[in-house]
Amino acid sequence: MIAYLARRVLYAIPILLGVNLFTFALFFVANSPDDMARLQLGIKRVTPEAIAIWKHAHGYDKPLFYNGADQGLQRFSDTIFFEKSASMFAFDFGRADDGRDIAREIRMRAGPSLEIALPSFVIGMMTNITFALLMAFFRATLLDMWGVVLCVAAMSISGLFYIIGGQFLVAKLWHWVPISGFESGLSSLKFVILPVAIGVVSGIGGGARWYRTLFLEEIGRDYVRTARSKGISELAVLFRHVARNGLIPILTGAVVIIPSLFIGSLILESFFGIPGLGSYTLDAINSQDFAVVRSMVFIGSLLNILGLMLTDISYTVADPRIRLQ
């Protein structure tokens, strides 16, 4: 397994390089360094000299990929792409266009993102599994039918509706929690309850319906019939046998998501004023801050690769018949 993982780590390097190259190319197709400078310096009274100074100060006064004026390897190394990318592989993300240290910002913002994403993920999983098991238990009854109808309806509603509706109902009309905002420590609890609840509720439709399918598939297997023939109650069959076996695909599907929880949610954070990584990325895209965008894309791809590796490992844990070679 170690050899397998080592091989996966080595594969990750060209993937990260490719992602970085792709992000770089996409970004600079839409924005030139001059555009970036103009946006940072403001619309009024921007002189060509000011743009030149800004580009020089931020390292954007070089060719993008190939520097014909240099000799040898420097033709490639004395370029914006090389200088901005090489440091990133050493986890030196540099500074945002507003001068703030990106690594420090990421450290500061990962906490608030996790405070929303982690409980939403864990509680969401538990809720979905519970709902799915209940629907499986009441299969072929009116309760099951209405459960599926509700799930389909819930899946069809936009995520933004849950956010605006949730804020309106729970925070504005019922006055249970603040509409938006954030505090650190224990005080954050009152601010995260609603976004977490919305994260959970908005995921029930898709999650519970998918898990229900998995559980129903398990219910038809031979070992379930055997268990029933032994006289075990239906609840015990479901929660002791079906749930345990049905969880294998659920868990392996969930493991891949875990690392990306750090990245946060773009819209949820924006509406609830959570100073997390999701809103950081959104701000950077809006302000054309390439330094932040490429750092977040790099971290995102790294976490995605990590998630896939963890999924592979989780297969071996969940099913002893599988061996990584």
Next chain:
Amino acid sequence: MYGRRPADWAKLSPMRQILILLFLALSGCGSIWDDPYPASDSGKSILYLAFTERPKHLDPARSYSENEAAVDAQIYEPPLQYHYLKRPYTLVPLTATEIPHPEYYDAKGNRLPEDAQEVATSLYRIRIRPGIFYQPHPAFARDAKGDFLYRHLSSESLSGIDSIADFARTGTRELVANDYVYEIKRLASPWSQSPIAGLMGEYIVGFRDFARKLEKSGKVDLDGINLPGVKVEDRYTYTIRVKGKYPQFKYWLAMNFFSPMPPEVDRFYSQPGMAEKNLTLDWHPVGTGPYMMTENNPNSRMTLVRNPNFHPEAYPSHGMPGDNLKDAGLAMPFIDKVIFSREKESIPYWNKFLQGYYDVSGISSDSFDQAVAVSIQGEAQVSPQMKEKGIELKTSVAPSILYMAFNMDDPVVGGSSERAKLLRQAISIAMDFEENISIFANGRGIPAQGPIPPGIFGYREGRAGMNPVVYDWVNGEARRKSIDAAKALLAKAGYPDGRDAKSGKPLVLYLDATGRGADDKTRFDWYRKEFSKIDLQLEIRSTDYNRFQEKIRKGTAQIFTWGWNADYPDLENFLFLLYGPQGKVKHGGENSANYENPEYDRLFEEMKNMDDTPERQKIIDRMQSIVQEDAPWIWGMYPKDYQLNHSWLSNLKPNQMARNSLKYLRVDAKLRDEKRHEWNRPEYWPFAALFALFLVTAIPAYRVYRRREEMKAR
């Protein structure tokens, strides 16, 4: 419960621990659960404001946008400020003892009389008041020997320091003239990246050479280098020498760019390791103003607290009729703390304002109908729902203009030919901006008659100010000319029925724009509809912001919408937008339409250095009639700002030029608390409803369960 020993806490089940934590967290909010602020802040003299976009720069040399000035202006003090209550906007001294009057000199350095026309340089002598001190800050802290405590810091010695508050000692010192001179040198330094460096290079003597010298030398201590046009005369006096006559220079002295910067503060922040901890001048301003920044987390909150060293300053004793002068003569500021919270989305911002958690709010289009009712006389007032809450509406016309420009370099709509001019005039009549304001701005604007907005010297009300190309004076009011008049002009231009008379082909025009959203589509449809009224076809060329800007810079756009927000309340700051040497394509200036008219340019040069006299008005009138006739812009509108505030906030008067207005405001915290409790009582019935819903589903579920369990075979 609070007395439980740790061992007892550990014995509790996780569920009980969660419930206790939940209870503690919610009980921290007091009797209202939705309060986003700590219960301990209740009843305190705090002003709650929101910001949508996080400020990019708080360094006064760099900061230029409105949202940055809203913070900086409470902390930094340039020598002059705008009178808070007087209209038209009037400059008054802030740290200066008086408004400086320029002394004129010829090329040999001889003093000239005040009415001299041929002036080589103007000298501004600024005297500042003694006894003004900076806010407490570690940059000023000294040890027993008088040496700076935090001068030779390294990355290692900064371990454990994460914010300015982590420095154990602070100090202060008196404001001196050199601090202002130092800041002007910073404006010239390439590493400050000041947006006005280019402009000041045109005016301040020696500024450009000084900047070039610094570019070659790299980052150096600015205190040791001489900027010829800016000098310290004595401890409290400095002079700025400006090329020629530039009467508008005094307005720049009221902007944050010309605030004082103590050299020791700049040196403090330049030390190694500070930038890595985000401890920079760009994020932690240091000034003499009424407030000082104690928390800057631009991701969620910025906090200003009263500067204990703030110099005495009294609320104005004179204003305009109807102004609140109850606090006249009383020492400012009246509020101890200002909290700016970040609200990126308009819906939560609006709802929190209605709950009483923000003291002031703008009005987005979504909430306009809920907030504002327009009377039969067309007067905007708060809706009955808002009135019931005691919410007040303040309106003001912004010193801005939103217009639609023709690219004068374009072969079809541009140029000075009669044909093109008539075409532009016809379109100007067809574009019904009264309707545009009503549909897209909820009536928040005044149809523009020319480039000068109300409140600025040169603006004329009524018939005298009317644009005769687009309007007729009927029954005491300006009425837009008929579509038939526009069609007649179009036919005269050689486009009868919207077709080229020679080729017979329909005339297709192009509007360059940026938006691609649903709201933009409605706007574009409206533009098309207006053009179609005179049988013209309009194609929208929508693109991203960068490409749009590029088109304007290169002059490849044909028709586009644009705007301008004044730097200072002088018409020169508007009329220069049509001055030939400011052409965007040829000179990279602010004349985005690339309009050129020799007579207009000559009059502009004559007018720009004049005082506000009847002679100046005459020239302005002539300039206005030239551009109305040439119609390089469809004049669009002067936007109106609508602002709502709660009843507990007093002394609020919209001031479009003064950004340092927080010191004038007063909050009745007791009334605010009462209202918050009244408006935010939690509803309990949904708990019962949820429980009932649970029962409604649980009972049949239990029946099904029993039936299943009793079945012989499953």
